[in-house]
Amino acid sequence: VVGFQPGLTKMKLVVLVTGANSGIGLALCGRLLSEVPEGLQLCLACRNMHRAEVARSALLTSHPTAHITLLQMDTSSISSVIKAAQEVRLRYEHLDYLYLNAGIMPNPQLDVKAFFKGLFSSRIISMFATGEGILTQQDNVTSDGLQEVFATNLFGHFLFARELEPLLCHTHRSSQLIWTSSSNAHRSAFDLEDMQHRRGTQPYSSSKYASDLLSLALNTRYNKQGLYSSVICPGFVMTNLTYNILPSFLWTLLMPIFWLIRVFTHTFTLTPYNGAEALFCLFKQKPESLDPYAKYHSLTSGLGKNYTEPKKMDIDLEMSELLYKKLLILESHVKKKNSL
Numbered sequence: 001v002v003g004f005q006p007g008l009t010k011m012k013l014v015v016l017v018t019g020a021n022s023g024i025g026l027a028l029c030g031r032l033l034s035e036v037p038e039g040l041q042l043c044l045a046c047r048n049m050h051r052a053e054v055a056r057s058a059l060l061t062s063h064p065t066a067h068i069t070l071l072q073m074d075t076s077s078i079s080s081v082i083k084a085a086q087e088v089r090l091r092y093e094h095l096d097y098l099y100l101n102a103g104i105m106p107n108p109q110l111d112v113k114a115f116f117k118g119l120f121s122s123r124i125i126s127m128f129a130t131g132e133g134i135l136t137q138q139d140n141v142t143s144d145g146l147q148e149v150f151a152t153n154l155f156g157h158f159l160f161a162r163e164l165e166p167l168l169c170h171t172h173r174s175s176q177l178i179w180t181s182s183s184n185a186h187r188s189a190f191d192l193e194d195m196q197h198r199r200g201t202q203p204y205s206s207s208k209y210a211s212d213l214l215s216l217a218l219n220t221r222y223n224k225q226g227l228y229s230s231v232i233c234p235g236f237v238m239t240n241l242t243y244n245i246l247p248s249f250l251w252t253l254l255m256p257i258f259w260l261i262r263v264f265t266h267t268f269t270l271t272p273y274n275g276a277e278a279l280f281c282l283f284k285q286k287p288e289s290l291d292p293y294a295k296y297h298s299l300t301s302g303l304g305k306n307y308t309e310p311k312k313m314d315i316d317l318e319m320s321e322l323l324y325k326k327l328l329i330l331e332s333h334v335k336k337k338n339s340l
Protein backbone atom coordinates (compact mmCIF):
# COMPACT_ATOMS: atom_id res chain seq x y z
CA VAL A 1 0.00 0.00 0.00
CA VAL A 2 1.63 3.24 -1.15
CA GLY A 3 2.57 5.49 1.76
CA PHE A 4 0.62 3.47 4.36
CA GLN A 5 2.05 3.53 7.92
CA PRO A 6 0.10 1.48 10.52
CA GLY A 7 -0.38 3.23 13.86
CA LEU A 8 -0.62 6.71 12.37
CA THR A 9 -4.41 6.71 12.17
CA LYS A 10 -4.69 6.84 15.98
CA MET A 11 -3.64 10.47 16.37
CA LYS A 12 -4.32 12.10 13.01
CA LEU A 13 -7.50 13.28 11.35
CA VAL A 14 -8.30 10.76 8.63
CA VAL A 15 -9.57 12.34 5.41
CA LEU A 16 -10.54 10.37 2.30
CA VAL A 17 -11.21 12.17 -0.99
CA THR A 18 -12.68 10.47 -4.07
CA GLY A 19 -11.67 11.82 -7.48
CA ALA A 20 -8.58 13.26 -5.78
CA ASN A 21 -6.13 13.05 -8.68
CA SER A 22 -7.32 16.13 -10.56
CA GLY A 23 -9.39 19.31 -10.57
CA ILE A 24 -11.31 20.30 -7.47
CA GLY A 25 -10.43 17.12 -5.53
CA LEU A 26 -6.70 17.62 -5.99
CA ALA A 27 -6.94 21.33 -5.15
CA LEU A 28 -8.82 20.44 -1.95
CA CYS A 29 -6.03 18.02 -0.95
CA GLY A 30 -3.44 20.78 -1.46
CA ARG A 31 -5.46 23.21 0.63
CA LEU A 32 -6.00 20.71 3.44
CA LEU A 33 -2.29 19.93 3.57
CA SER A 34 -1.44 23.64 3.73
CA GLU A 35 -3.84 24.09 6.64
CA VAL A 36 -2.92 21.00 8.69
CA PRO A 37 0.37 19.71 7.26
CA GLU A 38 1.23 17.36 10.12
CA GLY A 39 -2.13 16.46 11.60
CA LEU A 40 -3.65 14.80 8.57
CA GLN A 41 -3.75 11.29 7.22
CA LEU A 42 -4.91 11.86 3.65
CA CYS A 43 -6.19 9.05 1.45
CA LEU A 44 -6.58 9.71 -2.28
CA ALA A 45 -9.22 7.37 -3.75
CA CYS A 46 -8.77 7.21 -7.52
CA ARG A 47 -9.71 4.86 -10.34
CA ASN A 48 -6.41 5.25 -12.18
CA MET A 49 -3.37 4.44 -10.03
CA HIS A 50 -0.88 6.06 -12.40
CA ARG A 51 -2.74 9.38 -12.19
CA ALA A 52 -3.05 8.86 -8.43
CA GLU A 53 0.74 8.42 -8.12
CA VAL A 54 1.33 11.60 -10.12
CA ALA A 55 -1.05 13.53 -7.85
CA ARG A 56 0.60 12.11 -4.71
CA SER A 57 4.04 13.12 -5.97
CA ALA A 58 2.83 16.64 -6.76
CA LEU A 59 1.34 17.00 -3.27
CA LEU A 60 4.51 15.64 -1.65
CA THR A 61 6.64 18.12 -3.60
CA SER A 62 4.86 21.03 -1.89
CA HIS A 63 4.24 19.18 1.40
CA PRO A 64 7.23 16.81 1.87
CA THR A 65 6.27 15.63 5.38
CA ALA A 66 2.62 14.89 4.55
CA HIS A 67 1.14 11.42 5.05
CA ILE A 68 -0.64 10.53 1.82
CA THR A 69 -1.91 7.08 0.91
CA LEU A 70 -3.60 5.84 -2.25
CA LEU A 71 -6.70 3.72 -2.69
CA GLN A 72 -7.84 2.21 -5.97
CA MET A 73 -11.57 2.70 -6.47
CA ASP A 74 -13.79 3.04 -9.50
CA THR A 75 -17.03 4.50 -8.14
CA SER A 76 -18.96 3.22 -11.17
CA SER A 77 -18.11 -0.42 -10.33
CA ILE A 78 -19.87 -2.26 -7.50
CA SER A 79 -17.07 -4.80 -6.96
CA SER A 80 -14.42 -2.05 -6.95
CA VAL A 81 -16.34 -0.01 -4.36
CA ILE A 82 -16.89 -3.03 -2.09
CA LYS A 83 -13.22 -4.02 -2.36
CA ALA A 84 -12.05 -0.46 -1.66
CA ALA A 85 -14.30 -0.23 1.41
CA GLN A 86 -12.89 -3.52 2.72
CA GLU A 87 -9.38 -2.10 2.32
CA VAL A 88 -10.31 1.11 4.14
CA ARG A 89 -11.79 -0.90 7.02
CA LEU A 90 -8.51 -2.78 7.32
CA ARG A 91 -6.40 0.39 7.22
CA TYR A 92 -8.29 2.71 9.56
CA GLU A 93 -10.22 2.57 12.81
CA HIS A 94 -12.24 5.68 12.02
CA LEU A 95 -12.78 8.17 9.23
CA ASP A 96 -13.23 11.85 10.11
CA TYR A 97 -14.01 13.26 6.66
CA LEU A 98 -15.24 11.47 3.55
CA TYR A 99 -15.30 13.79 0.52
CA LEU A 100 -17.58 12.27 -2.14
CA ASN A 101 -16.18 14.27 -5.02
CA ALA A 102 -15.56 11.99 -8.04
CA GLY A 103 -17.88 12.83 -10.91
CA ILE A 104 -18.41 12.62 -14.64
CA MET A 105 -20.37 14.43 -17.32
CA PRO A 106 -19.95 12.16 -20.37
CA ASN A 107 -20.39 13.41 -23.95
CA PRO A 108 -21.67 16.88 -23.02
CA GLN A 109 -23.53 18.80 -25.72
CA LEU A 110 -24.14 22.53 -25.60
CA ASP A 111 -27.56 23.44 -27.01
CA VAL A 112 -26.38 26.51 -28.97
CA LYS A 113 -29.96 27.55 -29.90
CA ALA A 114 -31.12 27.45 -26.28
CA PHE A 115 -27.94 29.28 -25.25
CA PHE A 116 -28.53 32.23 -27.63
CA LYS A 117 -32.24 32.30 -26.68
CA GLY A 118 -31.16 32.48 -23.02
CA LEU A 119 -28.71 35.30 -23.77
CA PHE A 120 -31.59 37.61 -24.68
CA SER A 121 -33.95 36.57 -21.89
CA SER A 122 -34.37 37.29 -18.20
CA ARG A 123 -32.85 33.85 -17.52
CA ILE A 124 -29.39 35.00 -18.59
CA ILE A 125 -27.85 35.21 -15.10
CA SER A 126 -29.24 31.86 -13.97
CA MET A 127 -28.20 30.29 -17.28
CA PHE A 128 -24.58 31.30 -16.69
CA ALA A 129 -24.73 30.36 -13.01
CA THR A 130 -26.30 26.91 -13.42
CA GLY A 131 -26.13 25.91 -17.08
CA GLU A 132 -29.87 25.14 -16.84
CA GLY A 133 -31.51 24.09 -20.09
CA ILE A 134 -28.39 24.38 -22.26
CA LEU A 135 -26.49 21.18 -21.52
CA THR A 136 -27.33 17.57 -22.35
CA GLN A 137 -25.27 14.37 -22.07
CA GLN A 138 -25.25 10.87 -23.54
CA ASP A 139 -25.07 8.29 -20.78
CA ASN A 140 -23.66 4.74 -20.91
CA VAL A 141 -24.52 1.51 -19.11
CA THR A 142 -21.92 -0.06 -16.78
CA SER A 143 -21.05 -3.76 -16.63
CA ASP A 144 -23.28 -3.92 -13.52
CA GLY A 145 -26.19 -2.79 -15.69
CA LEU A 146 -26.43 0.65 -14.07
CA GLN A 147 -26.53 4.05 -15.76
CA GLU A 148 -22.92 5.27 -15.66
CA VAL A 149 -23.53 8.83 -14.43
CA PHE A 150 -25.85 7.63 -11.66
CA ALA A 151 -23.40 4.89 -10.67
CA THR A 152 -20.32 7.14 -10.68
CA ASN A 153 -21.69 10.32 -9.19
CA LEU A 154 -24.22 8.92 -6.74
CA PHE A 155 -24.69 5.19 -6.20
CA GLY A 156 -21.02 4.16 -5.90
CA HIS A 157 -20.55 6.84 -3.26
CA PHE A 158 -23.72 5.79 -1.43
CA LEU A 159 -22.55 2.18 -1.33
CA PHE A 160 -19.06 3.21 -0.21
CA ALA A 161 -20.41 5.32 2.67
CA ARG A 162 -22.77 2.51 3.72
CA GLU A 163 -19.91 0.00 3.71
CA LEU A 164 -17.84 2.37 5.84
CA GLU A 165 -20.58 2.84 8.45
CA PRO A 166 -18.50 1.25 11.27
CA LEU A 167 -15.72 3.83 10.67
CA LEU A 168 -18.06 6.78 10.33
CA CYS A 169 -20.58 6.20 13.10
CA HIS A 170 -19.29 6.75 16.62
CA THR A 171 -21.09 8.20 19.62
CA HIS A 172 -17.97 9.87 21.04
CA ARG A 173 -16.77 11.67 17.85
CA SER A 174 -18.45 13.04 14.76
CA SER A 175 -17.67 12.33 11.11
CA GLN A 176 -18.60 14.24 7.98
CA LEU A 177 -19.68 13.20 4.49
CA ILE A 178 -19.23 16.06 2.04
CA TRP A 179 -20.76 15.73 -1.43
CA THR A 180 -19.54 17.79 -4.38
CA SER A 181 -22.91 18.67 -5.87
CA SER A 182 -23.58 21.38 -8.42
CA SER A 183 -25.68 24.42 -9.25
CA ASN A 184 -26.76 22.26 -12.20
CA ALA A 185 -28.79 20.04 -9.80
CA HIS A 186 -32.36 20.67 -10.92
CA ARG A 187 -35.57 19.13 -9.60
CA SER A 188 -36.95 19.23 -13.17
CA ALA A 189 -34.24 16.78 -14.32
CA PHE A 190 -34.96 14.24 -11.58
CA ASP A 191 -37.72 11.65 -11.56
CA LEU A 192 -38.11 9.28 -8.63
CA GLU A 193 -39.64 6.70 -10.97
CA ASP A 194 -36.47 6.88 -13.10
CA MET A 195 -33.80 7.66 -10.49
CA GLN A 196 -30.99 6.40 -12.77
CA HIS A 197 -32.20 8.74 -15.53
CA ARG A 198 -32.43 6.00 -18.16
CA ARG A 199 -34.91 7.96 -20.23
CA GLY A 200 -33.75 11.59 -20.11
CA THR A 201 -30.91 13.63 -21.57
CA GLN A 202 -29.70 15.30 -18.35
CA PRO A 203 -28.22 12.45 -16.28
CA TYR A 204 -25.65 14.81 -14.71
CA SER A 205 -28.24 17.24 -13.38
CA SER A 206 -30.38 14.32 -12.18
CA SER A 207 -27.46 12.67 -10.32
CA LYS A 208 -26.54 15.93 -8.59
CA TYR A 209 -30.14 16.59 -7.54
CA ALA A 210 -30.23 13.04 -6.18
CA SER A 211 -27.10 13.73 -4.12
CA ASP A 212 -28.82 16.77 -2.58
CA LEU A 213 -31.80 14.60 -1.60
CA LEU A 214 -29.63 11.76 -0.37
CA SER A 215 -27.58 14.03 1.86
CA LEU A 216 -30.76 15.11 3.65
CA ALA A 217 -31.88 11.48 4.08
CA LEU A 218 -28.46 10.51 5.44
CA ASN A 219 -28.72 13.26 8.05
CA THR A 220 -32.13 11.99 9.10
CA ARG A 221 -30.74 8.45 9.47
CA TYR A 222 -27.29 9.03 10.89
CA ASN A 223 -27.02 12.29 12.87
CA LYS A 224 -27.82 10.45 16.12
CA GLN A 225 -24.86 8.18 15.40
CA GLY A 226 -22.49 11.13 14.98
CA LEU A 227 -22.47 11.15 11.16
CA TYR A 228 -23.31 14.39 9.31
CA SER A 229 -23.74 14.94 5.59
CA SER A 230 -23.50 18.19 3.60
CA VAL A 231 -23.48 19.26 -0.02
CA ILE A 232 -21.39 21.92 -1.67
CA CYS A 233 -21.33 23.57 -5.08
CA PRO A 234 -17.87 24.56 -6.37
CA GLY A 235 -19.24 27.08 -8.90
CA PHE A 236 -18.11 26.98 -12.52
CA VAL A 237 -14.52 25.70 -12.57
CA MET A 238 -12.18 25.01 -15.48
CA THR A 239 -11.29 21.32 -15.06
CA ASN A 240 -11.12 18.18 -17.22
CA LEU A 241 -14.87 17.90 -16.76
CA THR A 242 -15.67 21.33 -18.20
CA TYR A 243 -12.86 21.27 -20.81
CA ASN A 244 -14.84 18.42 -22.38
CA ILE A 245 -17.78 20.68 -23.22
CA LEU A 246 -16.12 22.94 -25.83
CA PRO A 247 -12.87 22.75 -27.86
CA SER A 248 -9.98 23.96 -25.68
CA PHE A 249 -9.04 26.88 -27.98
CA LEU A 250 -12.57 28.26 -27.45
CA TRP A 251 -12.19 28.09 -23.68
CA THR A 252 -8.92 30.03 -23.95
CA LEU A 253 -10.63 32.69 -26.08
CA LEU A 254 -13.55 32.89 -23.64
CA MET A 255 -11.40 33.32 -20.53
CA PRO A 256 -11.33 37.18 -20.54
CA ILE A 257 -15.13 37.16 -20.90
CA PHE A 258 -15.41 34.80 -17.93
CA TRP A 259 -13.27 37.10 -15.76
CA LEU A 260 -15.71 39.86 -16.69
CA ILE A 261 -18.80 37.72 -15.97
CA ARG A 262 -17.35 37.07 -12.51
CA VAL A 263 -18.01 40.71 -11.69
CA PHE A 264 -21.75 40.02 -12.12
CA THR A 265 -21.98 36.44 -10.85
CA HIS A 266 -19.56 35.26 -8.18
CA THR A 267 -20.32 31.66 -9.20
CA PHE A 268 -17.55 31.81 -11.84
CA THR A 269 -14.89 30.55 -9.46
CA LEU A 270 -12.91 29.31 -12.49
CA THR A 271 -9.86 27.77 -10.75
CA PRO A 272 -9.90 24.45 -8.85
CA TYR A 273 -8.37 26.27 -5.85
CA ASN A 274 -11.30 28.71 -5.72
CA GLY A 275 -13.82 25.93 -6.45
CA ALA A 276 -12.54 23.96 -3.45
CA GLU A 277 -13.36 26.89 -1.12
CA ALA A 278 -16.65 25.44 0.24
CA LEU A 279 -15.13 21.95 0.61
CA PHE A 280 -12.32 23.49 2.61
CA CYS A 281 -14.66 25.73 4.60
CA LEU A 282 -16.77 22.75 5.73
CA PHE A 283 -13.61 21.03 6.97
CA LYS A 284 -13.28 23.81 9.54
CA GLN A 285 -16.95 23.93 10.59
CA LYS A 286 -18.59 22.02 13.43
CA PRO A 287 -20.88 19.60 11.52
CA GLU A 288 -23.66 20.06 14.09
CA SER A 289 -23.85 23.74 13.10
CA LEU A 290 -24.49 23.02 9.39
CA ASP A 291 -27.94 23.27 7.83
CA PRO A 292 -29.01 19.95 6.23
CA TYR A 293 -31.29 21.85 3.83
CA ALA A 294 -28.52 24.17 2.61
CA LYS A 295 -26.00 23.81 -0.19
CA TYR A 296 -22.70 25.53 0.57
CA HIS A 297 -21.50 27.49 -2.47
CA SER A 298 -17.92 28.40 -3.30
CA LEU A 299 -17.97 32.00 -4.57
CA THR A 300 -15.28 34.32 -5.92
CA SER A 301 -15.72 38.07 -6.16
CA GLY A 302 -14.68 40.21 -9.14
CA LEU A 303 -11.53 41.08 -7.17
CA GLY A 304 -10.74 37.40 -6.63
CA LYS A 305 -11.81 37.10 -2.97
CA ASN A 306 -13.08 33.62 -2.04
CA TYR A 307 -15.96 32.99 0.34
CA THR A 308 -18.65 30.38 1.09
CA GLU A 309 -22.38 31.04 1.26
CA PRO A 310 -25.20 28.66 2.18
CA LYS A 311 -28.34 28.66 0.00
CA LYS A 312 -31.54 26.68 0.67
CA MET A 313 -31.97 23.70 -1.65
CA ASP A 314 -35.13 22.92 -3.58
CA ILE A 315 -35.63 19.59 -1.76
CA ASP A 316 -38.15 18.03 0.60
CA LEU A 317 -37.95 15.39 3.29
CA GLU A 318 -40.60 13.12 1.80
CA MET A 319 -38.84 12.85 -1.55
CA SER A 320 -35.47 12.31 0.14
CA GLU A 321 -36.93 9.43 2.19
CA LEU A 322 -38.42 7.82 -0.91
CA LEU A 323 -35.11 8.06 -2.76
CA TYR A 324 -33.27 6.58 0.22
CA LYS A 325 -35.63 3.58 0.29
CA LYS A 326 -35.10 3.01 -3.43
CA LEU A 327 -31.34 3.17 -3.01
CA LEU A 328 -31.50 0.60 -0.20
CA ILE A 329 -33.48 -1.75 -2.47
CA LEU A 330 -30.94 -1.29 -5.27
CA GLU A 331 -28.11 -1.83 -2.79
CA SER A 332 -29.50 -5.19 -1.65
CA HIS A 333 -30.16 -6.13 -5.30
CA VAL A 334 -26.61 -5.42 -6.49
CA LYS A 335 -25.09 -7.09 -3.43
CA LYS A 336 -27.13 -10.24 -4.09
CA LYS A 337 -26.12 -10.16 -7.74
CA ASN A 338 -22.45 -9.87 -6.76
CA SER A 339 -22.93 -12.63 -4.11
CA LEU A 340 -21.89 -10.26 -1.28
Ligand SMILES: NC(=O)C1=CN([C@@H]2O[C@H](COP(=O)(O)OP(=O)(O)OC[C@H]3O[C@@H](n4cnc5c(N)ncnc54)[C@H](OP(=O)(O)O)[C@@H]3O)[C@@H](O)[C@H]2O)C=CC1
Pocket (backbone or CB within 6 Å): 018, 019, 020, 021, 022, 023, 024, 025, 045, 046, 047, 048, 051, 073, 074, 075, 076, 077, 101, 102, 103, 104, 152, 180, 181, 182, 183, 233, 234, 235, 236, 237, 238, 239, 240, 241, 242
Ligand atom coordinates in the same frame (compact mmCIF):
# COMPACT_ATOMS: atom_id res chain seq x y z
N1 LIG B 1 -15.91 21.84 -12.88
C1 LIG B 1 -17.06 22.39 -12.55
O1 LIG B 1 -17.43 23.48 -13.02
C2 LIG B 1 -17.96 21.69 -11.60
C3 LIG B 1 -17.65 20.44 -11.08
N2 LIG B 1 -18.51 19.86 -10.19
C4 LIG B 1 -18.21 18.55 -9.61
O2 LIG B 1 -16.92 18.55 -9.05
C5 LIG B 1 -16.45 17.21 -8.93
C6 LIG B 1 -15.01 17.16 -9.39
O3 LIG B 1 -14.96 17.44 -10.77
P1 LIG B 1 -13.87 18.34 -11.44
O4 LIG B 1 -12.74 18.56 -10.53
O5 LIG B 1 -14.55 19.50 -12.02
O6 LIG B 1 -13.45 17.45 -12.69
P2 LIG B 1 -12.21 16.48 -12.94
O7 LIG B 1 -12.60 15.71 -14.16
O8 LIG B 1 -10.96 17.20 -12.90
O9 LIG B 1 -12.26 15.52 -11.67
C7 LIG B 1 -13.13 14.43 -11.58
C8 LIG B 1 -12.46 13.39 -10.73
O10 LIG B 1 -13.35 12.29 -10.59
C9 LIG B 1 -12.67 11.12 -10.98
N3 LIG B 1 -13.56 10.09 -11.48
C10 LIG B 1 -14.35 10.15 -12.57
N4 LIG B 1 -14.98 8.98 -12.72
C11 LIG B 1 -14.57 8.18 -11.72
C12 LIG B 1 -14.85 6.85 -11.35
N5 LIG B 1 -15.69 6.08 -12.05
N6 LIG B 1 -14.26 6.34 -10.26
C13 LIG B 1 -13.40 7.09 -9.54
N7 LIG B 1 -13.07 8.34 -9.84
C14 LIG B 1 -13.67 8.88 -10.92
C15 LIG B 1 -11.68 11.56 -12.03
O11 LIG B 1 -10.68 10.59 -12.22
P3 LIG B 1 -9.92 10.45 -13.65
O12 LIG B 1 -8.79 11.44 -13.63
O13 LIG B 1 -9.47 9.02 -13.62
O14 LIG B 1 -10.93 10.73 -14.70
C16 LIG B 1 -11.19 12.84 -11.40
O15 LIG B 1 -10.23 12.59 -10.43
C17 LIG B 1 -17.40 16.36 -9.78
O16 LIG B 1 -18.28 15.68 -8.93
C18 LIG B 1 -18.15 17.40 -10.60
O17 LIG B 1 -19.43 16.95 -10.95
C19 LIG B 1 -19.65 20.48 -9.77
C20 LIG B 1 -19.98 21.70 -10.26
C21 LIG B 1 -19.17 22.40 -11.21
Ligand SMILES: CC(C)CCC[C@@H](C)[C@H]1CC[C@H]2C3=C(CC[C@]12C)[C@@]1(C)CCC(=O)C[C@@H]1CC3
Pocket (backbone or CB within 6 Å): 110, 127, 128, 129, 130, 131, 134, 135, 181, 182, 183, 184, 235, 236, 242, 245, 246, 254
Ligand atom coordinates in the same frame (compact mmCIF):
# COMPACT_ATOMS: atom_id res chain seq x y z
C1 LIG C 1 -19.95 31.86 -25.73
C2 LIG C 1 -20.44 30.53 -25.29
C3 LIG C 1 -20.09 29.43 -26.20
C4 LIG C 1 -20.08 30.30 -23.85
C5 LIG C 1 -20.72 29.07 -23.30
C6 LIG C 1 -20.58 28.99 -21.83
C7 LIG C 1 -21.19 27.71 -21.26
C8 LIG C 1 -20.59 26.51 -21.97
C9 LIG C 1 -20.96 27.69 -19.77
C10 LIG C 1 -21.69 28.83 -19.07
C11 LIG C 1 -22.05 28.35 -17.68
C12 LIG C 1 -21.34 27.04 -17.56
C13 LIG C 1 -21.66 26.05 -16.48
C14 LIG C 1 -21.39 24.72 -16.65
C15 LIG C 1 -20.90 24.21 -17.96
C16 LIG C 1 -20.48 25.28 -18.97
C17 LIG C 1 -21.42 26.47 -18.96
C18 LIG C 1 -22.82 26.02 -19.33
C19 LIG C 1 -21.70 23.69 -15.60
C20 LIG C 1 -23.06 23.11 -15.94
C21 LIG C 1 -20.67 22.57 -15.56
C22 LIG C 1 -20.95 21.52 -14.56
C23 LIG C 1 -21.60 21.97 -13.33
O1 LIG C 1 -21.71 21.18 -12.41
C24 LIG C 1 -22.17 23.32 -13.18
C25 LIG C 1 -21.70 24.32 -14.21
C26 LIG C 1 -22.56 25.58 -14.19
C27 LIG C 1 -22.11 26.61 -15.19
